[in-house]
Amino acid sequence: MAIELRDVYKAFGSKEVLRGFSAEARDGETLVILGGSGSGKSVTLKHIVGLLEPDRGEVWVDGLRVDELDREGLFELRRNVGYVFQFAALFDSMTVAENVGMGLKRLTGVSKEDRLRRVEECLARVDMAGYGERLPAELSGGQKKRVGIARAIATEPRYILYDEPTTGLDPMTRAVIDELINRMKAELGVTGIVITHDMESAFRVADRFAMIHDGKQQFQGSPDEIRSSADPMVRAFIEGRPELIEEAE
Amino acid sequence: MTSLLRAPFAAIGRGGRTLMVGLGQWGRMVWEAIVSLRDVDVWLGLTLRQMTRVGVDSVPIALFIAMFTGIVLALQASYTFTGAIPLYFVGVLVGKTMMLELGPVLTGLALSGRVGANISAELGTMRVTEQIDALETMAYPPVAYLVVPRVLAGIIMFPLVTALAIGVGIAAGWLTSLQLLDMSTYEFVYGLTLFFQPFDVTFAMVKTISFGFVVTSIGCFYGFRTRGGAEGVGRSTTQAVVVSSMVILVLDAFWAITLL
Ligand SMILES: Nc1ncnc2c1ncn2[C@@H]1O[C@H](COP(=O)(O)OP(=O)(O)O)[C@@H](O)[C@H]1O
Numbered sequence: 001m002a003i004e005l006r007d008v009y010k011a012f013g014s015k016e017v018l019r020g021f022s023a024e025a026r027d028g029e030t031l032v033i034l035g036g037s038g039s040g041k042s043v044t045l046k047h048i049v050g051l052l053e054p055d056r057g058e059v060w061v062d063g064l065r066v067d068e069l070d071r072e073g074l075f076e077l078r079r080n081v082g083y084v085f086q087f088a089a090l091f092d093s094m095t096v097a098e099n100v101g102m103g104l105k106r107l108t109g110v111s112k113e114d115r116l117r118r119v120e121e122c123l124a125r126v127d128m129a130g131y132g133e134r135l136p137a138e139l140s141g142g143q144k145k146r147v148g149i150a151r152a153i154a155t156e157p158r159y160i161l162y163d164e165p166t167t168g169l170d171p172m173t174r175a176v177i178d179e180l181i182n183r184m185k186a187e188l189g190v191t192g193i194v195i196t197h198d199m200e201s202a203f204r205v206a207d208r209f210a211m212i213h214d215g216k217q218q219f220q221g222s223p224d225e226i227r228s229s230a231d232p233m234v235r236a237f238i239e240g241r242p243e244l245i246e247e248a249e
Numbered sequence: 250m251t252s253l254l255r256a257p258f259a260a261i262g263r264g265g266r267t268l269m270v271g272l273g274q275w276g277r278m279v280w281e282a283i284v285s286l287r288d289v290d291v292w293l294g295l296t297l298r299q300m301t302r303v304g305v306d307s308v309p310i311a312l313f314i315a316m317f318t319g320i321v322l323a324l325q326a327s328y329t330f331t332g333a334i335p336l337y338f339v340g341v342l343v344g345k346t347m348m349l350e351l352g353p354v355l356t357g358l359a360l361s362g363r364v365g366a367n368i369s370a371e372l373g374t375m376r377v378t379e380q381i382d383a384l385e386t387m388a389y390p391p392v393a394y395l396v397v398p399r400v401l402a403g404i405i406m407f408p409l410v411t412a413l414a415i416g417v418g419i420a421a422g423w424l425t426s427l428q429l430l431d432m433s434t435y436e437f438v439y440g441l442t443l444f445f446q447p448f449d450v451t452f453a454m455v456k457t458i459s460f461g462f463v464v465t466s467i468g469c470f471y472g473f474r475t476r477g478g479a480e481g482v483g484r485s486t487t488q489a490v491v492v493s494s495m496v497i498l499v500l501d502a503f504w505a506i507t508l509l
């Protein structure tokens with residue numbers, strides 16, 4: 001099943017962030033969303049799990065219209081969606097292991113032994129084995145990020161939303177995370193959306209790209225299509241050359 | 250000229266609107282908390298932990314305040330009476346004032362600084378670091394998980410802490426009367442019990458329960474709606490303390506008017 005945003009509008013007060021944005025992550029694929037900072041990428045992801053409601057437009061996940069789900073429906077949906085927050089958003093009153101186990105605790109029929117085993121497994125997957133008893137405050141930014149990913153994958157969700165999963169990490173860890181994203185897709189059939197500024201990572205994980213600019217979809221297409229795109233906005237972004245935009249305008 | 254005249258009214262209008270909108274949002278949160286009571290599995294265990302935090306941790310400051318209030322009350326009473334009124338009225342005054350007014354209100358104000366600020370800073374930090382969003386994405390209802398335990402803890406623990414404070418305040422007044430006022434225990438206790446009515450206890454209870462509810466729910470409210478990083482957290486903490494202190498004083502008058 002897929003994730004789809006159709007013509008989504010969202011404003012905060014007078015600030016129009018999304019102005020008819022559309023994007024689609026197809027079943028079992030990874031969609032990479034590109035866009036400048038403050039362009040509304042995180043806002044877009046929050047719509048997918050119903051943390052924000054669109055002013056206009058439709059949000060579809062798993063054949064369900066998210067923006068019309070009631071509370072129970074949302075909680076049901078969220079059990080199938082893992083969310084990796086931009087700044088990890090770990091619960092700072094809990095240990096790393098408790099953080100990772102939070103989602104599992106909410107699922108019925110998972111015994112305590114199973115839970116602890118899954119927590120260890122997930123921590124190992126992000127190279128954080130042995131850190132279970134630490135508190136988030138004792139971790140570096142990159143370590144927190146990895147724990148955030150472990151927490152999102154712990155329940156083996158069918159959808160995972162990654163908000164800048166590799167920003168601020170060293171190249172080695174970045175490669176590990178990219179591989180993890182690909183493995184979640186290959187092994188568990190996860191449909192994913194990845195927000196990133198890091199083009200190297202982007203090309204490693206993307207099946208498709210969408211680019212947001214000015215609240216609208218600037219581009220959507222395959223990795224080959226984005227490489228050969230002549231759109232100055234797209235070129236400026238993937239080549240890291242802002243002057244291309246000015247030349248075009 | 251007209252705009253000069255209009256300005257203050259416009260400001261009052263704006264303030265009034267902000268107040269009404271805020272009240273509406275607060276009411277919605279409280280309503281959601283009431284509805285969330287059905288998620289017993291989510292809030293039950295957490296409530297015990299909050300009771301320790303709200304209650305036990307607040308005892309020292311509450312007792313500190315009560316002790317000095319008791320001493321001052323006794324001394325001021327005897328100073329005011331200047332021999333014209335029998336000294337055992339010191340007991341009356343210390344008892345009645347501690348019980349009906351100063352015990353509940355001073356404890357409430359102290360706890361709005363201690364507990365209310367703590368709650369709004371904690372929840373505000375959780376809000377700006379997206380921990381509250383994270384709870385939601387893991388299918389934990391944030392109101393049941395964060396608000397209900399804190400408000401319940403406030404409603405349960407404020408009366409207990411206040412009762413202790415009243416006890417300590419009266420004891421301090423009694424010791425002061427013995428040591429500094431040349432009164433006997435018999436005189437003090439005689440005054441203490443002379444006008445005592447069981448309704449005094451009910452009155453104090455009603456007050457402190459309402460204060461507990463106000464301080465914790467307002468702390469949660471400002472915490473939840475925090476925006477804008479560390480600065481935002483500071484702002485909502487201040488607001489929570491200022492607003493809950495004001496509401497305590499208004500409620501205090503309200504109960505006096507309606508119940509006495
Ligand atoms: N809850 C909110 N209230 C008001 N403004 C918001 C809120 N969330 C995001 N914004 C604003 O929306 C814009 C887009 O934010 P965001 O999606 O986080 O950008 P990014 O693309 O860098 O992830 C920003 O200007 C931000 O200030």
Ligand SMILES: [Mg+2]
Nearest residue numbers: 041042086163
């Ligand atoms: Mg973002």
